Amino acid sequence: MAATKKKLRVGIIGTGGIAHAHANAYKQFEDVEIVAGADIIPGKARKFLDEFGWTEATAYETHEELCARRDIDAVSVCTYNSQHAGPTICALTSGKNVMLEKPMCVTLDEAKAIRAVEQATGKFVTVGFQPRYGANVKKVKEVIDSGVLGQIYYVVVGGGRVKGIPGRTFIEKDKAAVGAVGDIGCYGLDFALNSIGYPKPLTVSAKQFAYFGKNPKKYAEADRFTVDDDFAVAMIRCEGDIVIDYRASWAMNMDTTGDSLFFGTDAGLKVKAPVGCCWDGAAGDLILYQDDKDGKQIATEIKVEGNNVKMGMFESKIRAFVDACLTGGPAPIPTSQIIYNQAIIDGIIRSNACGHEVTIDL
Ligand SMILES: NC(=O)c1ccc[n+]([C@@H]2O[C@H](COP(=O)([O-])OP(=O)(O)OC[C@H]3O[C@@H](n4cnc5c(N)ncnc54)[C@H](O)[C@@H]3O)[C@@H](O)[C@H]2O)c1
Numbered sequence: 001m002a003a004t005k006k007k008l009r010v011g012i013i014g015t016g017g018i019a020h021a022h023a024n025a026y027k028q029f030e031d032v033e034i035v036a037g038a039d040i041i042p043g044k045a046r047k048f049l050d051e052f053g054w055t056e057a058t059a060y061e062t063h064e065e066l067c068a069r070r071d072i073d074a075v076s077v078c079t080y081n082s083q084h085a086g087p088t089i090c091a092l093t094s095g096k097n098v099m100l101e102k103p104m105c106v107t108l109d110e111a112k113a114i115r116a117v118e119q120a121t122g123k124f125v126t127v128g129f130q131p132r133y134g135a136n137v138k139k140v141k142e143v144i145d146s147g148v149l150g151q152i153y154y155v156v157v158g159g160g161r162v163k164g165i166p167g168r169t170f171i172e173k174d175k176a177a178v179g180a181v182g183d184i185g186c187y188g189l190d191f192a193l194n195s196i197g198y199p200k201p202l203t204v205s206a207k208q209f210a211y212f213g214k215n216p217k218k219y220a221e222a223d224r225f226t227v228d229d230d231f232a233v234a235m236i237r238c239e240g241d242i243v244i245d246y247r248a249s250w251a252m253n254m255d256t257t258g259d260s261l262f263f264g265t266d267a268g269l270k271v272k273a274p275v276g277c278c279w280d281g282a283a284g285d286l287i288l289y290q291d292d293k294d295g296k297q298i299a300t301e302i303k304v305e306g307n308n309v310k311m312g313m314f315e316s317k318i319r320a321f322v323d324a325c326l327t328g329g330p331a332p333i334p335t336s337q338i339i340y341n342q343a344i345i346d347g348i349i350r351s352n353a354c355g356h357e358v359t360i361d362l
Contacts, residue, residue, distance in 0.1 A: 158257025
């Protein structure tokens with residue numbers, strides 16, 4: 001008789017909004033068993049587990065109790081941002097691999113602490129940037145990796161929403177800690193940095209704005225809006241003489257933050273702003289700008305088949321985590337990269353506070 005293949009035993013920490021997307025993805029995989037859930041709101045984890053038919057799974061009210069279970073192999077950390085580092089470090093020290101929702105955490109010190117525990121325990125953390133699994137985003141990387149652009153020296157990246165302040169726990173500073181820049185903004189950073197090979201950031205000059213979220217005439221929940229921004233811009237210098245010109249939006253009197261642009265010494269690549277101006281879903285169409293043999297600039301559309309819908313990307317990110325757990329790693333979206341993303345967010349906040357360019361200390 002064939003031996004039954006061991007299933008990956010997973011716990012979900014934080015059973016709010018995005019935990020449902022994790023659950024929907026895990027549910028499709030026969031080699032995964034959800035054995036526990038934890039949420040600090042009494043009864044919330046039980047209700048969540050029952051909703052998915054996981055009535056045998058145990059519900060906890062602290063992440064520590066879930067992490068203490070020795071029969072759990074891996075966890076999804078789906079808590080709000082200010083509660084990313086604690087549960088992640090607890091899970092790693094308890095011998096579990098971690099699928100951590102974006103942004104990685106809220107400070108650079110937290111990111112460094114996560115990295116240190118990861119290295120000490122030999123367990124891994126992957127960070128939840130599902131757009132990486134979209135066909136257009138993959139194509140951008142493929143085109144850039146082919147070398148056709150030559151040396152990349154300037155990247156323009158924007159993202160976010162026209163009028164889309166998310167509300168809920170995203171606007172409360174004690175829970176979200178960071179506003180648009182940490183929520184929607186980390187996607188644009190990951191897109192730009194991952195496309196060009198995650199160069200090390202060196203300095204940041206940035207400004208954050210909150211003209212919509214804090215104004216009761218423009219936003220109904222303004223009294224709850226305690227995060228620092230609903231719009232932010234930054235100029236980021238990276239190793240390799242690369243400059244990233246960046247913006248992130250939850251709200252603006254504009255229809256787009258613009259197309260994403262990669263300027264290279266041999267060619268340029270434009271990624272049209274997707275409908276709704278968002279970077280947490282599919283990226284837009286691609287256009288390559290190159291000179292012909294007579295020096296005339298030619299624009300070539302790059303057609304990409306099967307740009308994933310959001311759920312396809314989400315399943316792919318969870319599947320990649322499961323596969324990495326089952327095969328012993330490495331992390332599909334490693335913290336060795338995402339610490340640079342977090343360092344830039346940290347730099348944006350510091351630069352905004354002091355009003356001038358700051359150096360990134362990594
Ligand atoms: N990848 C994506 O597409 C995507 C989309 C939305 C949100 N997110 C990210 O997911 C995270 C959660 O967002 P959300 O919308 O689900 O928020 P949410 O507020 O709906 O859910 C978070 C849950 O975590 C619980 N919680 C907080 N601290 C806890 C702890 N220490 N232990 C156990 N439970 C705890 C809260 O009680 C809450 O139920 C955020 O970091 C957000 O940026 C990612």
